[in-house]
Each structure stands twice: as C-alpha cells, then as structure tokens.
Amino acid sequence: MSDYKPTIGLEIHVELNTKTKMFCRCLNDQNERRPNVNICAVCTAQPGALPVINKEAVRHVLRVGAALEGTIADFTEFDRKNYFYPDIPKGYQISQYKYPLISGGHLNEVDITRIHLEEDTAKSSHDDKSGDESVVDFNRSSLPLMELVTEPVIHDGPTAGNFARELQTLLRYLGASEANMEKGQMRIEANISVSKTDKLGTKVEVKNLNSFRSVERAIDFEIARQEKELEAGGEMVQETRGWDENKQITFSQRKKESSHDYRYFPDPDLPKLFLSEIPEFQNIKETLPELPWQRREHFTKTFGLKTEDVEVFVQDNKLAEFFATVAGSFDLSLETAKNYLLAAANYLTSDLLGLVADTEDYTLPSAEDYAELIKMVVDGEITSRAAKDILTIMIREGGGPRKIAEEKGLFQITDESAVLAIVEKIIADNQSVFEEFKGGKEKSLMFLIGQAMKESKGSANPEILKKLFTEKAK
Numbered sequence: 001m002s003d004y005k006p007t008i009g010l011e012i013h014v015e016l017n018t019k020t021k022m023f024c025r026c027l028n029d030q031n032e033r034r035p036n037v038n039i040c041a042v043c044t045a046q047p048g049a050l051p052v053i054n055k056e057a058v059r060h061v062l063r064v065g066a067a068l069e070g071t072i073a074d075f076t077e078f079d080r081k082n083y084f085y086p087d088i089p090k091g092y093q094i095s096q097y098k099y100p101l102i103s104g105g106h107l108n109e110v111d112i113t114r115i116h117l118e119e120d121t122a123k124s125s126h127d128d129k130s131g132d133e134s135v136v137d138f139n140r141s142s143l144p145l146m147e148l149v150t151e152p153v154i155h156d157g158p159t160a161g162n163f164a165r166e167l168q169t170l171l172r173y174l175g176a177s178e179a180n181m182e183k184g185q186m187r188i189e190a191n192i193s194v195s196k197t198d199k200l201g202t203k204v205e206v207k208n209l210n211s212f213r214s215v216e217r218a219i220d221f222e223i224a225r226q227e228k229e230l231e232a233g234g235e236m237v238q239e240t241r242g243w244d245e246n247k248q249i250t251f252s253q254r255k256k257e258s259s260h261d262y263r264y265f266p267d268p269d270l271p272k273l274f275l276s277e278i279p280e281f282q283n284i285k286e287t288l289p290e291l292p293w294q295r296r297e298h299f300t301k302t303f304g305l306k307t308e309d310v311e312v313f314v315q316d317n318k319l320a321e322f323f324a325t326v327a328g329s330f331d332l333s334l335e336t337a338k339n340y341l342l343a344a345a346n347y348l349t350s351d352l353l354g355l356v357a358d359t360e361d362y363t364l365p366s367a368e369d370y371a372e373l374i375k376m377v378v379d380g381e382i383t384s385r386a387a388k389d390i391l392t393i394m395i396r397e398g399g400g401p402r403k404i405a406e407e408k409g410l411f412q413i414t415d416e417s418a419v420l421a422i423v424e425k426i427i428a429d430n431q432s433v434f435e436e437f438k439g440g441k442e443k444s445l446m447f448l449i450g451q452a453m454k455e456s457k458g459s460a461n462p463e464i465l466k467k468l469f470t471e472k473a474k
Helices: 055-067 157-174 212-231 292-303 307-315 317-327 336-355 367-378 384-396 401-408 416-429 431-438 442-455 462-473
Strands: 005-015 079-082 092-095 110-119 123-126 134-137 144-150 186-195 204-209 239-244 249-255
Touching: 005 157, 005 212, 055 110, 055 144, 055 157, 092 110, 157 186, 157 212, 157 292, 186 212, 204 212, 212 239, 212 249, 292 307, 292 317, 307 317, 307 336, 317 336, 317 367, 336 367, 336 384, 367 384, 367 401, 384 401, 416 431, 416 442, 416 462, 431 442, 431 462, 442 462
Parallel strands: 204 239
Antiparallel strands: 005 144, 005 186, 079 092, 110 144, 123 134, 186 204, 239 249
8 A cells, every 4th residue: 555645636617608708798609610700809809808797607606606505705806817828819818816706615525615717718729730730719718617626635536536527417407517528618627746744745737637537547647657756766846737548648748837927916807896785696595406415315315216216316307307296296105105206216217218318308208197107017007018118108109108008908917817828828839948847947937927928018917927837837
C-alpha cells in the first residue's frame, strides 16, 4: 500500500439551458453546426458593444446552489479575467472572482467551495494535416457557463466519478442543463496532488475529460504517475495536463497559471447585483422539484422497491412520474399493494425499457391501463408471459389490456380439463423428453411446461401444467 495520500478537487463547467447567450440576445443553440451563425457585436467584442446580464442564467445557478444547500450571495458582481487567446475575442473573459453567486454546499459527501457564472469561450479548430491553419467559431462565445469548484476532499477516481454523475442528474432534474459530456455541455477538470504529509503536494490540473470513466481513469493514472515520479527523486511542477483517451495517459500541455496572472478586476460595464432585492430571485428554494436523493428515499420507503429499480426511476424522470401515478391507483393500505408495486416497477424497468431501448422519446400507455395490466397478472388472470405480450401490444399498437387479452386469448386457463388437452398434445409431440422426465430428469419437465406455455400462447396456468405432467408420469 502506498505511503502517499492523494488529494483531488474538481472544477466542473456546465453550459446552461437558456434561450439566449450570457451577455447578448444571440440564440443559445448548442446543436447549431453551421459556424458563426449565432453571433453579434457583443459576443464578438466589437468596439462600443455593451453586455447585458442574462437573468435566467443567474436563476439557474441560484437553484443549483439552493439544491446543494449552499449560501446564496446577497451581493455579487462580475469580473474581467484577463488572458489572451484566439477564442477570447475581448482579450478577457467575463467571470466572477471575489463575490461568486454561491458559496459552500455539498453533494455526495463532497464539500463545495463555490459556484459562479461566466461566459464560455469561442471554439478553435486546427488543421491537423497542414498544421498552419486555425479557425474560430464564435457560436459558443458568450454562452452562459456555470462553474462549480469542490473542496480538495476527494481521494480517488471513483469518488470523483460518482460526484460528477450525481451532479449531472441534479442538473437535469432542475432543467439547468442536459450536461451531456459528449457534446461538451459538461466539462470536468481534476486538480490532483499527492503527499506523504498533511500538507498538500504540488497541484496538477488534468483537462480533456469527456466521460465519467475518463475522469476516474485519468485521476488514478495521474496519482500513480506522481507517486512514481516522486519516488524516483523527481519534483512535481504546477502544470496543466491533457488526457489521451487512446493511450490512457496524461500528457503535459502548459505551465499552470495562478489567479494573480489573470489580473481580475470588476467589470465596469455590468451592474453590481443585490440579489435579495430582485423579485425573481425570491424564495428560490420553494421552486425546487423533488431532488434525486429525495426521490431515492421516497421510492424506497414509500413503495419498498429494489435498489436497482429505484435507481432507474431516479435517472428517468418520465418513467418515475409515470410509476408514481400508477402507484397512486393502488390502495397502499392493503398488503396486496406491495405485490402490485413490485410488479409495476419490474415490468417498467425491465420489459418496457427493453421495448423502447432504441427510442429516446417513447410513448407510455395510460397509467390506468398499465395499472389494470399489473392487477391482471398479480391476481392470476394472466400469466407473466401473457403480461409481457400484452404490454408489447399496448406500447406498439395501443389498446387496453383486458380487451387485448380477450382478442388474443391470453386470459389464464385454469380449467384442468382444458389444460389437460394441451398436456396430452405436448406429450405426444415430445415422447422422448417425456420419457426422460419419467426417468427422473427434472429439466425435462421445464422443457415440457415451456412447450405447453407456447402452445397455449402463455395462457395455461404453470402450476396446473406441472401438476398434470407429474400425474401423467406416474
């Protein structure tokens, strides 16, 4: 076991869902593929153009902060972060430094330092073949960007990955962002150091982390690299490193700047904000929906669901709201309600999701019809096999479950004389297998029952089938 203690802090940038950009009225269209379409004098830094604060972007950050139990600032302001790069047309980025919107908070037992609001940069593209040409797309310039900074209290890759996953889930619950990492809507940087003492080691920042798995692997690689370098007598330098997804290694990019290198100062073109005096920002906490961790507790305690089913509902808001509506149609005071709830969750999280696996915007049956289907299967009117067939028809063609069961002959056959006719046919068609069962081979019985269920289109009662096959074998 290593003597080194790794310490990690995260910086997470999130593009927010707003109609327009952070400081101008250009469209915030993160799916636009044509370059330099959504631009104006403000986001391309033309002389004399003045920025105006996007109120909706501020509201998104305040709601995130309230959900994380952070302290909402009374006074806040925007600052100029000065550095020169082709994707920063003004020569500075409008950000926040001394007075962020949110201070403190926590998520997944990780403490948060601050959450502030800034503008995104433009997007540079380079000609990899010739190496002598670069172009800049200003569509992304000045998109509203939330930055969340954690305290350096993380000590391994999985903890960092789980924190980021939960944050993504929260952002989607709040409608603040889709936080799609593949589209660059959520970008994670990890600050990593190792030390044998309580004093933090030299911090190395790792960028280009475009998936949760990359976050975990890059952190674990960087911890091992730093330990190896120090054990060999080397020294860490404060730098920015990238992550090579193909090679699964970090690589040096540039020396890391310190905050004083950016020469922060308040932006004179933007007003100071006293948030408690702005009507739209009152009672922010009351606007929050049920949060992910609240839903976990609610679905576990109220409905008694399995952990894996609860997590599906936490991640799929549409499915969770549907299940809650279905559950409301059962009398939860009855003991039988527990069986209804477990069956309702199981068919949703396995069978229904399997049917719509390749469809993002799927249509659910009515809650009343789905609840009726669950009652039919739990009460023994139809078999599990028939329930799956009926659900498939409900999703793909529509219709009520009882009517479908009648039209397709899927109600469970419990009349022994009717089931006996099916048993005798299966025995006649599978004589050798039946003889194996008579000889004591239990697996053969399962085969025979399966064939009988197929013959009856899933409507024969499995227990009656087992009883009759066993009687015939005596």
